[in-house]
Amino acid sequence: MDLNHENATNKLSTTKASARKTVWDSSTHMIFVELCLEEVKIGNRPASHFNKVGWTNLANNLKTRTGKDYTKLQLKNHWDSMKRDWKLYDHLMRIESGLGWDPVKKTINATSEWWDEKIQADPELTKFRGYLAPYKGNDVRYHIPNFRRGQTVAQCAPKGLKETFNYYHSSLRNVIERTFGVWKARWAILKDIHVNYSYETQVDIVIASMALG
Known part of the structure; x- marks a missing residue:
């Protein structure tokens, strides 16, 4: 050769x-x-x-x-x-009905059942899930106050796998929201971070402020 x-x-x-x-x-x-x-x-x-x-x-x-x-x-x-990735996203947002976009979490709004069905058909869609949505329905509780309205402990307790998932999902969400609230209140620089700094600097500020507690 x-x-x-x-x-x-x-x-x-x-x-x-x-x-x-x-x-x-x-x-x-x-x-x-x-x-x-x-x-x-x-x-x-x-x-x-x-x-x-x-x-x-x-x-x-x-x-x-x-x-x-x-x-x-x-x-x-x-x-x-x-x-x-864009073609997959475009298919989800334009062809599939009943979907929305969460600008805070930067994820597609859809139920867990919907995601399970779509990902089973096309595993590539997993990258867009990003956020495990709670189960929805008139017979399925989600918010923590709803679990406190029963007269007895048995009535307050989650019923079935869906409500159990929702209960812990909602509890974790509350903790995360409180944590971010404390973090943003402590560091005033975060208020207008998206206006005053480049993307790279924003990342550095977030990491530094979290590391400092």
């Missing part, structure tokens, strides 16, 4: 393996999204993918913002992955 051809083949194999192993943290992902939007606005995505100038700009600007080197293949793989 020609030595140059063998070296080129090995280099290509190494590049592909590297692309498969690439891990995108949330901060880098958000920066990538911002940079993609910028390239689209200036016309460097004439079709379904970016042109040569667009890919070069993405790699250079991402390195400037994050200090990380990415090959065109790695960037393209992440772009294609985002497109697949």
